[in-house]
Amino acid sequence: MDEQQRTRRPGGRSARVGAAVHQAVTDLVGERGYGGFTVSEVAARAGVADTTVYRRWGSLEALLTDVTLTRLNARSPMPDTGDLAGDLHTYAAAVAREISGPEGLAVLRLTVALSGSGPEGLRLRDSFLAERARQMQSMLDRAPARGERHLDALTVLDHVMAPMYIRVLFGAGPLTPEYVAGLVDRLLG
């Protein structure tokens, strides 16, 4: 933990390495997709040694997971609007915007890639999704204290996130604001 905190202190060399490696991964994913590049290519583009990447992340899969989770947390944080409907509408709209963009299917692509890359890939997939599920459950757990329904994160996954993901993946979009709001209303109604 001390080691992790030290390697991630803002402004240090380690933070610059982290940012350069994350940027290199983001660029390579955009150019070639998941699975289309190696740790050596990431390291070369970031201007660091291969061993720096392996020491910090352990594997290409772990690095991809870290980059995607960091990006998701920055771009689609869990909202806190003061009521359940507001939180869900805000979150659903943010996810719809994110997955409709050019890099939109990043999470699904990563999940498919990890699911097909053995036990380590499955472990990373599970820890990645557990972290996002934990964040969403925290948002949902605030509702009962306000006299609102207590929803399970999996129910939101089933009826709000899954339809949007599959519509984009299957090219059955676009995700209009009316469609996205309708998914949330249907869940709450």
Added chain:
Amino acid sequence: MDEQQRTRRPGGRSARVGAAVHQAVTDLVGERGYGGFTVSEVAARAGVADTTVYRRWGSLEALLTDVTLTRLNARSPMPDTGDLAGDLHTYAAAVAREISGPEGLAVLRLTVALSGSGPEGLRLRDSFLAERARQMQSMLDRAPARGERHLDALTVLDHVMAPMYIRVLFGAGPLTPEYVAGLVDRLLG
């Protein structure tokens, strides 16, 4: 059309070639995943010339689409039980069984692969999914004549298929019979 019928007549050399190529693709997908092999490797394993594959299917992507659609139609045909609830419960249970198996995520993997492989991939993805949507819509269109609700195939995709796909993809299974039946009941209720 004559040409196509002739090349696909049962029992002929063309049918044997088709079966051998399909089996080679299925084996290679199982061993290496989508994107892990070339037309030449398929041809070699099927014991045919590369040009035979290109002449008949045009591209690796088109071949993969043909194999997956053939497999889906054979293993998860649209049911006709005489009522809407029966049709949906039967179909949902068949899909759940199919996607819970070792090759379960074939459709999603193919869709992800096609989505990332340029305009030809997107065209194939769209024609593939349109064919399955057309089959499902035919099943749903029988309902109003029996005094039942008229559902849109996209609504079934959103609230029955999408949750199952995403649960398996995210490792949030297993898809128990109760869970699958609950998705259909919720849609109809």
